Amino acid sequence: MAAPTSGHVRGALATATTAALALIGGWTWAAMQQPDGYDAVRESISALAASETPHRWIMTVALVVTGLAHVGSAILLPGMRRTGRWVLAAAGLATIAVALLPLPSRSDGSLAHVVAASMSFVLLAAWPWLGADPRATPLLRPPAARSASVVLLVLVASLPLGVRAGMPFGAHERVVAALLALWPLATAATAWWALGHRVGGRRARALLTVGVLTLACATGGVAATRLAPATAETTHYSAQVQLSMDPRDSTRILARTLFGDIDVGFTGLAPGIEATPQVKASIADLLSRPGITVSSLQPGPLELNAAIVTAARDVGIRFALGALLVAALWLLVRTLVRRRRPGRWALVGATAAWAVACAATGLGMWQTYQPARQLEFTSTGVLGTVQRNQSLLSDVEARTAQVSPYLRNLIALSSALQDKYSPTELAQPTALRVLLVSDLHAGNQYALMRTIVEEEDIDLVVDTGDLVNFGTVAEGNASGMFAGIASVPVPYVFVRGNHDATSATDRAILDRMASIPNVVLLQPADETYTVVEAGGIRIGGFNDPRWFGDDGKRSKDKQQPAKRAFVAAFEQEAPLDLLVSHEPWAVQDVPRADVAVNGHMHTPDLEGNRIQAGTFTGGGPLTHFVGEEDGEELVGQPSAFDVLSFGEECRLTSVTRYRFRNVIEGRPAYDDVSLVNGSRIDTVTDPERTCSRPERGATPLDSLTLREVRAQSVTAE
Numbered sequence: 001m002a003a004p005t006s007g008h009v010r011g012a013l014a015t016a017t018t019a020a021l022a023l024i025g026g027w028t029w030a031a032m033q034q035p036d037g038y039d040a041v042r043e044s045i046s047a048l049a050a051s052e053t054p055h056r057w058i059m060t061v062a063l064v065v066t067g068l069a070h071v072g073s074a075i076l077l078p079g080m081r082r083t084g085r086w087v088l089a090a091a092g093l094a095t096i097a098v099a100l101l102p103l104p105s106r107s108d109g110s111l112a113h114v115v116a117a118s119m120s121f122v123l124l125a126a127w128p129w130l131g132a133d134p135r136a137t138p139l140l141r142p143p144a145a146r147s148a149s150v151v152l153l154v155l156v157a158s159l160p161l162g163v164r165a166g167m168p169f170g171a172h173e174r175v176v177a178a179l180l181a182l183w184p185l186a187t188a189a190t191a192w193w194a195l196g197h198r199v200g201g202r203r204a205r206a207l208l209t210v211g212v213l214t215l216a217c218a219t220g221g222v223a224a225t226r227l228a229p230a231t232a233e234t235t236h237y238s239a240q241v242q243l244s245m246d247p248r249d250s251t252r253i254l255a256r257t258l259f260g261d262i263d264v265g266f267t268g269l270a271p272g273i274e275a276t277p278q279v280k281a282s283i284a285d286l287l288s289r290p291g292i293t294v295s296s297l298q299p300g301p302l303e304l305n306a307a308i309v310t311a312a313r314d315v316g317i318r319f320a321l322g323a324l325l326v327a328a329l330w331l332l333v334r335t336l337v338r339r340r341r342p343g344r345w346a347l348v349g350a351t352a353a354w355a356v357a358c359a360a361t362g363l364g365m366w367q368t369y370q371p372a373r374q375l376e377f378t379s380t381g382v383l384g385t386v387q388r389n390q391s392l393l394s395d396v397e398a399r400t401a402q403v404s405p406y407l408r409n410l411i412a413l414s415s416a417l418q419d420k421y422s423p424t425e426l427a428q429p430t431a432l433r434v435l436l437v438s439d440l441h442a443g444n445q446y447a448l449m450r451t452i453v454e455e456e457d458i459d460l461v462v463d464t465g466d467l468v469n470f471g472t473v474a475e476g477n478a479s480g481m482f483a484g485i486a487s488v489p490v491p492y493v494f495v496r497g498n499h500d501a502t503s504a505t506d507r508a509i510l511d512r513m514a515s516i517p518n519v520v521l522l523q524p525a526d527e528t529y530t531v532v533e534a535g536g537i538r539i540g541g542f543n544d545p546r547w548f549g550d551d552g553k554r555s556k557d558k559q560q561p562a563k564r565a566f567v568a569a570f571e572q573e574a575p576l577d578l579l580v581s582h583e584p585w586a587v588q589d590v591p592r593a594d595v596a597v598n599g600h601m602h603t604p605d606l607e608g609n610r611i612q613a614g615t616f617t618g619g620g621p622l623t624h625f626v627g628e629e630d631g632e633e634l635v636g637q638p639s640a641f642d643v644l645s646f647g648e649e650c651r652l653t654s655v656t657r658y659r660f661r662n663v664i665e666g667r668p669a670y671d672d673v674s675l676v677n678g679s680r681i682d683t684v685t686d687p688e689r690t691c692s693r694p695e696r697g698a699t700p701l702d703s704l705t706l707r708e709v710r711a712q713s714v715t716a717e
Contacts, residue, residue, distance in 0.1 A: 008076050009137075009188065009195055010192070011076040012072075012076035013188040013189060013191075014072075015072030015073045015188075016073045016077075016185040016187070016189075018065065018066075018069040019065075019066045019070050019184060020181045020184075022069060023062060023066045023177065023178070023181045024178055026048075026058060026061070026063070026066070027045050027048060028246075029062075030048040030056075030059040031048060033054065034048070034054060040171070040174070041226055042168045044170055045170075046098065046102070046113060047106040049063060049102050051102050051103065051105065052104065052105040059099075061099075066181065067094070067095035067098075068092065069092070070089070070124075070184065071088075071092035073184045074086070077188060078137060078191055079133055079135065079136030079137050079140050080133065081133050084127050084128070084129075084130040084140075087123050087126055088184070090123050091120055091123035091127060094119040095120045097119075097120075101113045101116050121156045121159075121177075121180060122153070122156060124180040124181075125155070125180060126149055126153065128140070128144075128145035128183065128187070129145055129149035131145065132145035137190055137191035137194045137195075138190045138191075138338075139187040139190045139191070140187060148333075148336075152179065152183065155180075158172070158176070159172060159173060168227065171223070171226040175227065186333075210352055213326075213327065213350065214353040214356050214360075216326050216330070217323035217324075217327055217354050218323065218361060219245075220322040221243075221319035221320065221323035221357060222244075222322070223322055224318045224321055224322025224323075225319055225322070226243070228318055229241055229242040229276075230242070230314035232307040232308065232310060232311035233307060233310075238277070239255070239275045239311075240275070240276045241273065241274070241275050241315055242315070243273060243315065244271060244274050245271075248272075249271075249272025249274070250269070250271055250272050251267065251368050252264065252266070252273070253266075253272070253369065254272060254275070255274075255277055266369055266370075267368070268369075268373055269364050269368065270364035271361065271364075273369070316358075316362060319358065319361065323354050323357045323358055326354075327350040327351070328350075331346065428647045428648065428649070429648050430647060430653070430693065431535045431537060431647055431650065431692055432646040432693070432694065433456065433459050433643060433646075434578070434643070434644040434645075434646070435452055435453060435456065435641060436464070436611065436641065436642040436643070437449070437463050437464075437616040438463065438464040438497075438598075438613040439465070439600065439613075439616065439617070439619065440463070440466065440615075440616050441615070441619055441620025442467075442469050442476070442481060443479075443620045443621050444481055444484050445616065445617050445639075446481075446487055449461070449484075449488055450487060450488060452641065453488060453489060453490055456643050456656075459490060459534060459535070459693070460534050460539075460704075461491070461492045461493065462580055462597065463495075464495055464497065464599035464600075465497025465543075465581075465582035465600070466499040466500060466582065466599065469499055471500055471501045471509065471549070472509075473508045476509070476512065482516060485518070485519060486518065488518060489518075489700065490703075491518055491532075491534070491700045492516070492518050493519075493520045493539060493580070494513055494519055494520070494521055495523060495543050495580050496510060496523070496582070497600065498550070498582065500548075501547040502547055503549075504547060517701070518699070518701065520701065520704065520706065522539070522543075523543045527565075527569075528709070529566065529709040529710075530706055530708060530709070531706070531709055532706060533704065533706075534704050534705075535692055535693055536691030537650060538575075538576050539577065539578040539580065540570065540579060540580070540709070541579055541581050542586070544562075544582035544583055544586065544600075545559065545562045546558055559581075559586040563586055563590060567590060569709055570709065575592040576593045576594065577595065577646065578594070578596075579593035580596075583598060583600045584598045584607075584610065584612060586598065587610055593609075594651070594652070594684040595609050595611065595682050596609055596610045596611070597611045597644075598611075599612070599615070602614060602619055602637040603615075603640075604642065604659070606676065606681065609681055609682065609683070611681065614638065614640025614641070614659065615637050615639065616640065618637055618638060638660065638661045639659065639660050639661065640658060641658055642655055642658075643655070643658075646678075646691065647678075647691075650686065650691040651678065651684070652679075653678040654676065654677060654678050655675075655676040655678060655681065656673065657674045657675075657676065658673050659673075
């Protein structure tokens with residue numbers, strides 16, 4: 001093998017530097033341009049280049065430049081075997097493919113994109129092993145190169161394992177991607193050094209090495225706090241605490257929540273602190289008490305001080321461990337390159353870098369985050385609004401009662417237009433009229449619902465879940481939800497949503513709903529289902545297995561066991577005319593169900609035989625005081641409801657969809673009313689069946705026939 005030339009190594013150093021700067025700088029700049037709501041800790045790098053992401057061109061260009069730079073490094077790195085060059089070049093092309101095959105949106109997946117990204121990561125981890133040569137520069141010799149490949153491949157494999165373990169994917173992916181991009185740079189820099197290029201004298205180089213290692217240890221420490229955030233807890237609140245890697249957040253404490261942000265600025269020099277607060281279920285007990293004030297929700301000084309001390313200790317431990325890991329990796333790489341144990345001065349330098357990084361960071365934070373050094377305090381969103389609206393929940397019902405006349409006029413106008421312009425096949429006699437609602441989220445708008453029931457001649461209400469926000473009965477009592485349901489003069493059919501429980505086994509909301517005389521639970525127990533027959537129309541469904549406070553990941557996968565259990569229980573049952581559950585993935589492709597309905601997404605939709613209900617209250621009273629954020633479940637949306645009509649042939653004949661806004665604020669505005677022909681949704685015909693309008697009895701449930709269904713068995717009530 002010919003000796004490598006310095007011209008090649010200079011070019012390789014340039015391309016490898018370009019790859020690292022383009023990738024890390026690209027995701028940093030792109031994240032800075034995103035609107036509030038983007039979370040770099042949890043969202044992937046690819047989300048910044050998704051088709052619907054603002055300023056997506058930044059990350060797209062960064063990925064293309066990174067890929068081209070990897071191809072350049074493959075050509076220019078001296079002393080590498082040909083197989084390694086081909087693999088590194090292929091990794092660069094796969095990185096370009098990641099940019100050319102973007103995700104549809106930040107929340108949607110793409111098989112082609114995942115394949116390209118996986119190939120890029122695996123090839124970037126494998127090329128050192130395949131490019132190793134005993135005659136090459138230090139990091140390309142087999143002991144160093146193969147050890148590096150093993151470590152990098154383990155890191156790549158840790159990504160899917162981290163997802164299953166609940167680790168924040170965004171931070172995890174960025175650490176792995178940065179190391180994959182930095183290894184070609186380390187290889188080129190080592191080759192440049194081996195060819196005789198030096199910086200200053202021996203002492204100057206030692207000091208420079210310790211300085212760079214100190215910065216690397218500090219970066220590793222901050223990254224460790226983001227991969228494994230500390231937890232601070234008080235009686236009613238908990239928060240995940242981590243250090244920020246964004247220089248713009250330095251000397252600031254940031255607490256971002258769905259209900260608003262808190263930003264506290266200090267004078268000094270220290271990394272920023274990010275906290276993600278969560279409300280415990282116990283807060284709902286306080287909400288139900290009379291005379292509740294904001295001050296009564298706040299933790300006491302001693303309790304808060306204890307939580308701060310615990311969080312500071314845990315963050316410090318994580319920082320120290322992360323910094324120590326970086327120092328240990330540096331010593332390992334040095335050992336592999338020089339093929340001998342590190343000497344005394346190398347150990348002293350690594351220890352000094354670790355100690356300085358920990359001491360400087362700790363001292364800076366201790367001096368900065370003192371009450372006397374506080375510079376400014378800013379709160380946004382509902383956190384500021386609630387202080388001026390203590391009676392927010394109790395006012396909702398009064399406001400919606402005032403809006404009812406407007407809604408009554410809208411329904412009357414819509415009905416007149418439908419009678420005049422709807423197709424003749426929609427005018428067949430009606431067997432059942434169903435009001436479909438979802439995602440009330442503690443918005444007591446039952447005055448509106450009673451108006452709709454009266455004006456639209458409704459026989460039955462179907463609620464697909466998310467009655468409250470925090471999964472507790474106390475919240476429902478505080479907002480008057482249960483009393484509102486009892487005031488509805490027709491049967492109220494209900495399945496639980498993911499905000500209607502606090503754990504996988506919590507039944508408090510279901511038990512409270514079961515005590516309301518007009519309520520029917522479609523899944524009253526884990527292995528028991530209720531079939532509702534109203535006028536001959538068969539209705540069944542099942543609860544959401546998720547709950548308030550779960551990790552919010554893999555929602556589709558979490559629906560499958562509940563779906564399979566339901567399908568097994570109904571295998572010998574007659575087909576359902578209407579299937580009900582909360583999330584769209586629960587009702588997709590369920591056999592023997594003519595029409596399926598769901599909520600959860602807060603926006604109305606139609607897909608095949610699936611009807612997705614919007615949010616009846618716009619997402620609840622609190623969402624009307626916060627900005628809309630992509631990917632968040634509780635964002636404010638136009639209020640919406642659907643009216644489903646079934647004909648005497650037992651098929652869906654029409655769906656009337658209403659959307660309106662600003663009811664809670666007392667300023668109603670109506671977006672649109674649309675009429676959908678039911679034949680495009682319900683395509684099942686059974687000429688042997690006929691249905692007829694149910695007769696009203698002394699109580700709402702007198703008009704229904706209820707049957708209990710268990711796995712492989714049926715018992716009549």
